[in-house]
Amino acid sequence: MTPTEKIHSTRSLPRYRQVTLYGLTWSMPIVLWQLIFFIFPLIFLFVISFWLVKNYRMVPGFDSINWIKMFSKGYFWDAYWRTLGYAGVATIVTSVLAFPCAFALAFKVSPKVRRWALFFLIVPFFTSYLVRIYSWQIFLNDNGIFNKIFALVGLGPFQLLNNFFGTLVGYLTLCLPLAVVLQLISLANVDRTLIEAAHNLGCGRLRTVFQVIIPLAKIGIILGAVFTFILAFGDFVSPYYLGGSKPPTLSILIIDTTKSGQQWPRAAVVAIVMILTLLTIMFASVAAAYRKRT
Amino acid sequence: MTDSKKDEDRLKPQAAQPDTGRRKILKGAGAVTAASALSVPMILVPPRANAATELNMIAWYGHGEPDMVEEFEAMHNVKIKAKYYAGGDNMLALIAQSPPGTYDLILSDGEFVKLLKEAGYIDPMDPNEYNMGDLYDEYSHFDAHWMGDTLYSVIVRFGYLGVSFNSDIISPEEASDYNILWDSKLTGKVGHFDWHLPNLGCLSLRDGNNKPSPFDINSAQWSQLQETTLSLKPQVGGYFDYGGTFASLKNGEIYAMCGIGDWITGVVRKDGSPVDSVLPKQGGIQWTESYSIGKGSKKQDLAKEFIRYITSPKGQVRSIQMAAYPGMSPYKSGWTAINEANPEEAKRQRMTLDGPNCIDDLREGRIHFRQTPVQQSLEDWNDFWSEYKNA
Numbered sequence: 001m002t003p004t005e006k007i008h009s010t011r012s013l014p015r016y017r018q019v020t021l022y023g024l025t026w027s028m029p030i031v032l033w034q035l036i037f038f039i040f041p042l043i044f045l046f047v048i049s050f051w052l053v054k055n056y057r058m059v060p061g062f063d064s065i066n067w068i069k070m071f072s073k074g075y076f077w078d079a080y081w082r083t084l085g086y087a088g089v090a091t092i093v094t095s096v097l098a099f100p101c102a103f104a105l106a107f108k109v110s111p112k113v114r115r116w117a118l119f120f121l122i123v124p125f126f127t128s129y130l131v132r133i134y135s136w137q138i139f140l141n142d143n144g145i146f147n148k149i150f151a152l153v154g155l156g157p158f159q160l161l162n163n164f165f166g167t168l169v170g171y172l173t174l175c176l177p178l179a180v181v182l183q184l185i186s187l188a189n190v191d192r193t194l195i196e197a198a199h200n201l202g203c204g205r206l207r208t209v210f211q212v213i214i215p216l217a218k219i220g221i222i223l224g225a226v227f228t229f230i231l232a233f234g235d236f237v238s239p240y241y242l243g244g245s246k247p248p249t250l251s252i253l254i255i256d257t258t259k260s261g262q263q264w265p266r267a268a269v270v271a272i273v274m275i276l277t278l279l280t281i282m283f284a285s286v287a288a289a290y291r292k293r294t
Numbered sequence: 295m296t297d298s299k300k301d302e303d304r305l306k307p308q309a310a311q312p313d314t315g316r317r318k319i320l321k322g323a324g325a326v327t328a329a330s331a332l333s334v335p336m337i338l339v340p341p342r343a344n345a346a347t348e349l350n351m352i353a354w355y356g357h358g359e360p361d362m363v364e365e366f367e368a369m370h371n372v373k374i375k376a377k378y379y380a381g382g383d384n385m386l387a388l389i390a391q392s393p394p395g396t397y398d399l400i401l402s403d404g405e406f407v408k409l410l411k412e413a414g415y416i417d418p419m420d421p422n423e424y425n426m427g428d429l430y431d432e433y434s435h436f437d438a439h440w441m442g443d444t445l446y447s448v449i450v451r452f453g454y455l456g457v458s459f460n461s462d463i464i465s466p467e468e469a470s471d472y473n474i475l476w477d478s479k480l481t482g483k484v485g486h487f488d489w490h491l492p493n494l495g496c497l498s499l500r501d502g503n504n505k506p507s508p509f510d511i512n513s514a515q516w517s518q519l520q521e522t523t524l525s526l527k528p529q530v531g532g533y534f535d536y537g538g539t540f541a542s543l544k545n546g547e548i549y550a551m552c553g554i555g556d557w558i559t560g561v562v563r564k565d566g567s568p569v570d571s572v573l574p575k576q577g578g579i580q581w582t583e584s585y586s587i588g589k590g591s592k593k594q595d596l597a598k599e600f601i602r603y604i605t606s607p608k609g610q611v612r613s614i615q616m617a618a619y620p621g622m623s624p625y626k627s628g629w630t631a632i633n634e635a636n637p638e639e640a641k642r643q644r645m646t647l648d649g650p651n652c653i654d655d656l657r658e659g660r661i662h663f664r665q666t667p668v669q670q671s672l673e674d675w676n677d678f679w680s681e682y683k684n685a
Contacts, residue, residue, distance in 0.1 A: 244538075
């Protein structure tokens with residue numbers, strides 16, 4: 001066990017705790033919340049995936065036709081792998097861009113600057129995401145602000161809208177501030193004495209970052225990445241309004257499926273596949289975040 | 295003066311008396327509080343005699359906005375409460391999820407009236423109660439609204455769908471042929487309003503499927519239409535909803551679109567953007583909007599009154615210039631009224647009383663009614679549209 005892990009293991013709480021009525025009472029709101037707003041709707045979603053639509057009306061039943069139809073469509077799998085790829089790229093780009101920013105705020109600036117930076121990272125959430133995405137169109141379109149600036153130096157025009165680049169800008173708008181905040185919280189809690197110890201033992205700056213700081217802050221870094229993946233995977237706004245729905249993601253496919261023919265049961269199939277994918281990735285990531293080195 | 299104000303005034307001299315004790319102040323404050331509390335409901339709730347009746351409408355966005363209904367509301371002391379939908383499928387689903395009688399007025403596209411009738415959502419209508427005699431011949435017995443000899447919907451407005459374009463890039467002559475969409479100068483600049491029916495209808499016309507209708511095609515024609523549509527894919531810059539269509543045409547991101555018309559470009563042009571719509575030589579698609587009375591409505595008389603109002607010259611002037619999206623009038627008196635009220639708009643929408651006008655296009659057989667596919671299922675068309683988007 002490394003010295004770092006020893007310190008953490010001594011600080012960690014006992015593994016098994018007795019469940020008391022007091023503890024149970026205080027944990028009830030979250031349990032009820034999850035039951036009412038997650039578990040029950042999830043069960044209902046699963047049930048309606050077996051219903052049928054007749055004359056634009058859902059008819060209760062038990063028919064696997066919706067699952068067979070969706071799984072046999074090439075466009076469903078195309079959209080699935082594409083959405084997975086988009087969310088993966090968004091996660092990597094967001095995490096890589098967020099880390100230097102969070103690192104600088106955690107170690108290189110005064111507490112006052114850090115507080116202001118935190119404030120400015122939270123401020124974007126005060127405005128509607130949709131409004132922020134629409135405002136990006138003004139910057140990114142062919143006659144937009146960026147292309148006007150490029151034109152001043154004899155470059156462009158570049159196609160920045162209605163493609164994956166546009167979608168990625170939207171994902172970053174949604175996720176980057178959150179990823180920075182999560183990484184910052186983790187980095188700010190890294191024990192400075194361990195960094196000094198690494199330096200005293202002759203560890204270089206870069207090596208300290210990769211072998212001391214990142215392992216110590218990995219929970220925040222992984223949680224930031226997981227949130228980014230979840231938000232990007234389910235996002236409808238960016239791929240639709242900045243990506244031009246070209247080609248569509250799973251969330252757009254859900255809209256398409258419900259819009260024509262009111263096929264809510266087939267949309268439920270897509271939604272369940274999305275939820276299962278996200279649950280798998282989330283559990284794997286959280287396990288990786290909290291896994292102890294052997 | 296209200297009772298609470300009187301109470302306040304009565305309390306003032308008492309409070310000013312030198313022998314005012316704590317008990318008196320508390321008593322006075324209590325009286326003021328009680329009087330205020332009692333008077334609040336009187337302020338918030340208008341007198342019963344003036345209470346407005348509520349008329350529930352389900353419609354495309356814009357039909358329940360003040361520019362369309364404020365005059366009628368004032369005339370009849372009624373409040374129109376609109377539930378908006380986006381597309382006929384959405385409308386049918388919303389009605390299906392509501393108890394019978396929820397909607398007094400149902401605004402529908404022509405192709406969905408039959409479905410509304412079959413589902414039992416609308417009541418038959420007496421043509422003698424409406425301005426049917428004022429309609430142009432082409433609309434006096436509009437097939438989509440009549441089931442045999444029974445009327446189920448009264449037309450309010452219509453419009454055409456063809457090619458919409460950026461006039462700085464494409465001339466009206468170039469846009470008058472659907473083949474312009476494959477032109478190299480439009481690579482990545484062709485947009486789609488994200489609904490398969492008008493898009494595939496227009497592209498079907500491009501393939502020459504105009505007899506009997508671009509929506510009534512056999513399997514060979516359907517295969518050809520799929521091939522034609524897929525060949526357009528490299529040209530496509532995006533698929534947009536209502537707001538996205540506006541934005542992409544306005545900011546110059548998209549140069550041409552098929553399957554939309556003046557109902558979009560008419561609004562974008564008002565903002566000064568160089569966009570226009572034309573009917574290509576291969577023909578165009580027609581949309582219509584009409585009002586039906588919801589089955590189970592308890593305010594049928596008021597609903598009928600509204601339909602009579604919106605189809606009257608005054609109502610038609612409002613409908614033609616509706617802020618959300620313009621539409622043409624099928625009523626002769628509507629044409630006369632708009633030519634008097636706003637000749638510019640009448641000219642722009644080609645509702646001119648002398649010379650060529652929009653009804654001529656119908657008479658020449660260039661316009662085809664938008665309808666659900668006849669020989670294929672709606673699901674087939676929808677599935678193909680999803681495949682096309684993913685191609």
